Amino acid sequence: MPKQNFPRRISDPRAELRALHDIGKALSSAFDLHTTLHKITETTAAVMRLDSCSIYLWDKKQNALVLKASTGLSPKAFNVGKLALGEGITGAALQSGRSVAVRDAANDPRFKYIPGTDEENYKSLAAVPLISQGNKIGAMNVQTKRLHHWTRPEIDLLELIGELAAGALERAELLDGLQRQVNELSTLAQVSKTITEPIFLDEMLAVICEMAAQIMNAKGTALLLFDEENEELTLRAAHGLEREHAAISPIDVATSLTGRAIQSGEPVSVRDLQNEPSYKNRALAKREGLHSFLSMPVSVRGKVIGAFNCYLNRVHEFTPQETELFATLANQTAVALENANLMMNSMLVREMHHRIKNNLQTVAMLLRMQLRDADKLNAGVLLQQTINRILSIAAVHEALSQDGFRVMGVRDLIQRAAFMAHQTMAHPEKEISLRVEGEDIRLPSQPATTMTMAVNELIQNALEHGFENVARGAVTVTLKTNKAHYVIQVQDDGAGLPKHFSKQDSLGLRIVDELAQDLRGEFKIANRRGKRGTLATLKIPKIKVTGDE
Known part of the structure; x- marks a missing residue:
């Protein structure tokens, strides 16, 4: 159906009901956040017969709208493209809590071009806020490649879709959060089980590093132990990192980021290792694609014995919840090391008794031979x-x-x-x-x-x-x-x-x-x-x- 006939289609109550039916069907079939986002954008663009539909979610940590899904904008901009509250036509819609429709978006004083989105290909833009029970969820916009006059029925339908989408996205975010907590608890339970199983320490630490990388959604993790005598940190176990990381061990405590965590007894986080002046291995971070970094001290009986490091392949601000979760993993690692030391001490005592008995028998044999x-x-x-x-x-x-x-x-x-x-x-x-x-x-x-x-x-x-x-x-x-x-x-x-x-x-x-x-x-x-x-x-x-x- 040609675009110029679209307003008459939307004004038809039966067409509007069919559109809402398609939207409701799409939302009912999606549960996780990723699927919900893409179902909403794809179905909205299809039922309204528009060239692009995009959703920006409100990120409380960054205090910004972040592009999460789109049918027309470049996927390279997902999770990267951002608008402040009130910035751009889409940001203005969320700030005001009302829809905003513009025929010639690029020439509107509120328009903000986001690099990397390929948004220059579009002319007209309409945006609606996504608000559920007074909570800011985000904003949604639709765009056309030709100049388009937005009709009242189109805006009404877009607002109605926005209301449905806001509730669906809020539920999906809650479900994702619950699923993430379940995964975290399951991983912590598995770590707890691992540290009580009779396996070798090196194998145990490798498993903990792997699980920590999964639970933190990290590219890699590393456990370093503190050599107090030489004031150095030595790599003990790692997961997901290149072999070159082993080559830079031992690490000087006084001048390293990990050493800072050791000395202070507090976690140390860096937003981007590649641009951190105090990080000595920026070239290695660039080769491996490492960005955000978190170092957590590992303590046994009140004494810091090492550090547990987390490396992300993206720029990220660690939340208090994520820091607390990683601290829990570091504590579990400390328990594993303590259990291994206790087990080793017990084995040493038994082995020493065995050695002494054997050697006393040898001495007795020598004395008997001398007696002759x-x-x-x-x-x-x-x-x-x-x-x-x-x-x-x-x-x-x-x-x-x-x-x-x-x-x-x-x-x-x-x-x-x-x-x-x-x-x-x-x-x-x-x-x-x-x-x-x-x-x-x-x-x-x-x-x-x-x-x-x-x-x-x-x-x-x-x-x-x-x-x-x-x-x-x-x-x-x-x-x-x-x-x-x-x-x-x-x-x-x-x-x-x-x-x-x-x-x-x-x-x-x-x-x-x-x-x-x-x-x-x-x-x-x-x-x-x-x-x-x-x-x-x-x-x-x-x-x-x-x-x-």
Whole structure:
């Protein structure tokens, strides 16, 4: 139907009823805000046969009308195009609470062009306020590409559609708010469930970061923990951010936005990171499309231990409700960290009891073996050997206290035990050097303890018997690996083994044999070929290492 006949169609009561029927049907089929907006604009433009229908919603935070939906204006302007109250013809309609219709909109003194909307293609404009029970909901306008004279029936119909739309939009906003609260509560419940489940801490924190990004509608989140000694923040977990964020960790507390939250104990928000002078990584923010930022301190027992950061891919002012929600997530994260620490402390106590029991059994085994040779050794030598063996176990426990019960570097343990053996066994008037070299071997603590004790016995044997008639010498410990075995060699350039030598004649070597068997390995010792001294070799099958014992 041609546009010029439109006024007569609207003035027909039956046509008006059909139009209202179509509007009511469209509104009844929409529930969420997004669908309701588009149903209203599309149906209004269709029943009134106009070129464009647009809806602006009143945003209390920004104190402005924000373009949310349109059939004719550019979608690029959605959520970006804004009018202040009373600004433009549409803003004037909401401010006055009355409809405004203009034949030549561009030449009206109230007209305000919004960049990016492609609104220059339109000539005539009519706007109505969207008010429900005295509450400002927004404003709706319709436009034509040709100059158009607005008739009273058209304005009456537009006002009636506006009244229906205002109520529908208010309900949709309430439903969206309720749905958002349900989602928030569901996510918080899931976070609470996650922090009580028996999963590893890293996995738990990753799940919390992912859920936080969902609930905050954020591009990414990150958890940073505070290293008090170095005054630095280290990235512990993240979701939705590029790997480059890990590269900028650790972060200096004194000069960073996150550090500001740590130091003040209060949340820190930034409207746009890309234009924030105090943000050091503006180039990274531009590459990733990061804009608004919220950093929330994470506290355990009144002490700030880190910060939880939220990154949005849009410019946004965080509301008190959003800040409070993110604070709740930060508190849940603190609970997760505290639970993990308590669990770890409990595990450490149980593991320590287990280690002490095993090592006391090892000491008892060594003493029983020494008891068989007690008549061949004087008390001083016997006690010194026992002390050295216990000190080698102590070296392992010292490493455990620093590194926890994860896999350990055997080379460092051997280095510690070797240093103590050299201090107590090397003759003060002789120049005997001791060196540990080669690859590091990473093992769980129990086999690491056994291997260190075996090597310690070989070092003690070389220091005690290898240099009786020489003034200087060297002991070298070499660690190697091949496809199937760990190979540890202890060699010296001393006098070598005597004729008719047997491993059974030496308590220390019998102990090495026992320890090698515990590791399902083999032990050999012989004179070095073509050189002075001895070469002792431990060959141990490789042990599968998973990262934790």
